[in-house]
Amino acid sequence: MLRPMRCLVLAALCHGAPLFLSAQVTPAADASRMPPPGWVGSPKQYDAIKTSTDLMIPTRDGKRMATDVYRPGRNGVPIAQPLPVLLNRTPYNKTALADLAVWYAERGYVVALQDTRGRYKSEGTFSKVQPADATDGYDVIEWLAKQPYVNGIVGMWGTSFSAHTEAGAAQYNPPSLKSMVLNMGGLANGWDHGVRYRGTYEMGRQLTWAWSQLLADARSPDVKALLTKEKVEDWYSVQPMRRGLNPLSVDSQYEGWYFDFFEHADYDAYWKDPMLAWDEHYGETSDIPMLHVGGWYDIFTAGTFKNFTELRKLKKTPQRIVIGPWTHGGNNRSFAGDVAYGDSAAIPDFLTDFHLRWFDHYLKGVANDVEKDPAVRVFVMGTGDGRKDANGRLLHGGYWRTSDTWPVTGTRMVPYYFQADGSLRPTKPKALQSKTTYTFDPRHPVPTIGGGASARLKDGAYNQREDPRFPPSAAPWLPLRSRADVVVFQTEPLAEDMTVIGPITVKLFASASTVDADFTAKLVDVYPSSTDWPGGFDLNLTDAIVRGRYRATRDHAVMLQPGRVYEFTIDPFPTANVFKKGHRIRVDISSSNFPRFDVNPNTGEPLGKNRRMITTDISIQHSATYPSHIVLPLAPARR
Structure with a gap:
């Protein structure tokens, strides 16, 4: 035992x-x-x-x-x-x-x-x-x-x-x-992950870590009083914070590395x-x-x-x-x-x-x-x-x-394609032109609800709906799928169990009306309605983000041409899950996951130093010409 x-x-x-x-x-x-x-x-x-x-x-x-x-x-x-x-x-x-x-x-x-x-x-x-x-x-x-x-x-x-x-x-x-x-x-x-993430900044975790460690190390009663009086969650909404004008400014060391990480966006010797x-x-x-x-x-x-x-x-x-x-x-x-x-x-x-x-x-x-x-x-x-x-x-x-192998022996990498009607199927769309357009406002980002967030962001698996535990969620606490800036693609209820074990890749064809924008993808196991969960349970499995200006390069930024369709590769962390009979497999596409990641102001200004935020129109392509899809590692069932 x-x-x-x-x-x-x-x-x-x-x-x-x-x-x-x-x-x-x-x-x-x-x-x-x-x-x-x-x-x-x-x-x-x-x-x-x-x-x-x-x-x-x-x-x-x-x-x-x-x-x-x-x-x-x-x-x-x-x-x-x-x-x-x-x-x-x-x-x-x-x-x-x-x-x-x-x-x-x-x-x-x-x-x-x-x-x-x-x-x-x-x-x-x-x-x-x-x-x-x-x-x-x-x-x-x-x-x-x-x-x-x-x-x-x-x-x-x-x-x-x-x-x-x-x-x-x-x-x-x-x-x-x-x-x-x-x-x-x-x-x-x-x-690539842990500090920055495909061009974005893991802001929530880095700020919370700096705040908590500075508070633990502080020997001055005044510093302790400041960091105790202020709430780190309130400072999430200050986008972006500025050097010398935030609570971390009481210690140049902690403030320094927080902003070095934030502002040092290109991949160079600093990151090696x-x-x-x-x-x-x-x-x-x-x-x-x-x-x-x-x-x-x-x-x-x-x-x-x-x-x-x-x-x-x-x-x-x-x-x-x-x-x-x-x-x-x-x-x-x-x-x-x-x-x-x-x-x-x-x-x-x-x-x-x-x-x-x-x-x-x-x-x-x-x-x-x-x-x-x-x-x-x-x-x-x-x-x-x-x-x-x-x-x-x-x-x-x-x-x-x-x-003895990864992925496990017998795994098939199967694409599931986004369809115009919001469905997710293993067959390519037939229409030569088809897209869904949403408007993303960086002033009202999609809240982080679980995932690999760490720190005080409540990491883990949660029903994907707004909740007082997850700022900047707001009443009436609706499911994320109800938001206009979250585009949902999901299968029909499964006729049999489906085992997914391995790396996850999303190939997204999309355009933006601005010179920069973020693109997120989240894999969700959708439980049907039940006595215990009358509205079902949208269980997050894995997610990821990519910043448009770093879609193809990481040593330097290349801005988007507004209206041009690009292929974005989004790589959520690997996962392992049995989608049970009657459940749905769902992919959520959006442009923010805040405060885990900093919000893209969409202006093209130097990262961490923007003064403005503007809305952007994002068009998700789902056509024979631009077949956006997720690649699922379908593994043999347990023997």
């Missing part, structure tokens, strides 16, 4: 997100469960002894990183045997991870917890992205490996920013780094730093076993898959990927937003036994069969009965599925 997680510290790793403990899990006879049925975690073998507090480990430029070291021991004395070390480098205060360090030390590991550069007790200046975070990692790994109580073997683990520090260090190929578990930190390229663009440095990355972990509603899902697939091609050592129905850091939950997936969706022992099984094999050589695990392990959402559970959540259900 899976033991309850002993150390609940995900909140400290994941931007202060609330932590929930799912119900005790009873394993079924299913090899896809994690850990596998019958596997017994390593028992406590030692006492844990904290041998160093704020040990200052030097780096190449003379700055020192504060590190707490825990060692296995007996009777108050550390054991003499050199052991592997597990290193976690975090900007969120290393002391929050103390319980986990004790747990790993009790099972025979030296554990090093470290504040990253410029954070808490470490020296230097903090920046959300800086090359030194990568070289610091290299220097610390090699320093630890040479200590007499370490056997020269180092493993790294961490969530979110901590996982980014793992990737940064690995790009310098430290000889002593032997394995990593990267949880929800799969940032393959920050221009190891801490921002792992995909620029795969070749020089350590060839070591890596476990890439993510969630369907995580902010880094696209990067998690890219890192896994590309490193698997290039490296000889095992690369594995695990994706659950989780939001950022939600591995131990069986729900995401307002949707529940069943107890099997959660990994209660994620930060303990789940990690330990991997490290015991790859750092200690323990024969526990982890090397026999399939390369791909994903949770396929769906298969639930759609009732409302005791917590008021939709029971969407699902199951774990394994594969």
